[in-house]
Amino acid sequence: MGTMTQRLVYWLSEHPAIIKFRWSPIQSWGSTWSFLLTSMAFYLTVSLVLHLILVLFRRRRPVPLGPIPAVYSLSMALISAVIFTGTLFSAAAEIRDTRWFWRRSKTPLQWLLCFPLGTRPSGRAFFWSYAYYLSRFLHMFRTYFTILGHRKLGLLNIFKNLMLLCMSFLWLEFSQSFQLVEIMLATLVYSVVYGYKFWTAIGLPSTCFPFVLSCQILLLGSNLLCHVGVLLLHLRKGGCNGIGAWIFNSVLNAAILLLFVNSFVRKMHLRRRQVEDDDSVLHSCSASKETKVENKIKDKNH
Secondary structure, eight states: OHHHHHHHHIIIIISHHHHTOBOSTTTSTTOSHHHHHHHHHHHHHHHHHHHHHHHHTTOOSOOOOTTHHHHHHHHHHHHHHHHHHHHHHHHHHHHHHHHHHHTTTOOHHHHHHSOOTTOOSBSHHHHHHHHHHHHHHHHTHHHHHHHHHHOOOOHHHHHHHHHHHHHHHHHHHTTOTTHHHHHHHHHHHHHHHHHHHHHHHTTOOOOSSOHHHHHHHHHHHHHHHHHHHHHHHHHHTTOOTTHHHHHHHHHHHHHHHHHHHHHHHHHHHHHHHHHHHHHHHHHHHHHHHHHHHHHHHHHHHO
């Protein structure tokens, strides 16, 4: 068991390719601003074109995708679990190797939330940040499955994917503080959510409460608390690295949170109206039955 754990630690945090990682246009695929903007435009264009094709052909039934969504969910759950584990091991290794330098000024949690000024995007931690950045492209395929399966464009989902891709790029470009915590929180939730989607996609029973929605609320709440922690550390500890990117990150997170809350309130309002309509239908049906019974009794008396 110990040997297996050591091998896992080596392949996820001590491998030379991980230790020697550098975020640069020469060594890292997709590390230029032009690539980012082109990818975002391509994703948005494909989503709109796919939706327009279904509208023009007036296809009312979902496009059969077979086992593709289930395989996709299982793959994303495993990828998210690997990124979470790699980030956790690499963060522990970075703390072990550099703690002597900042031991008197910071705790490990403070280091995770607030990188020292002058931090460069290289080494173990940023390797897994890069892996998370690449995984954001895989997350985008979920939009295509939604359009084909439900014929819904899902503008909120498209906006969220674009913003998360942009944020993950900024984490690397500006060595932004707080990114490791957000990566671990996000990948942990993704591994659970995609595992649940795989569970339901193969026909196994679902929970009696909105599981995915609960995980999303938990993730947003945790991110909000961590953002407050970063701000406090920046003001008290003399500055955190990449604070400009962090401010932009905070604005995007706030926009995503507002859109999520708006969508959640609208869904709850529609559900409440549906329940009220069902109650009114049942009430009218029962009233009509009572009227019929009364009419029959009157006819018999006559």
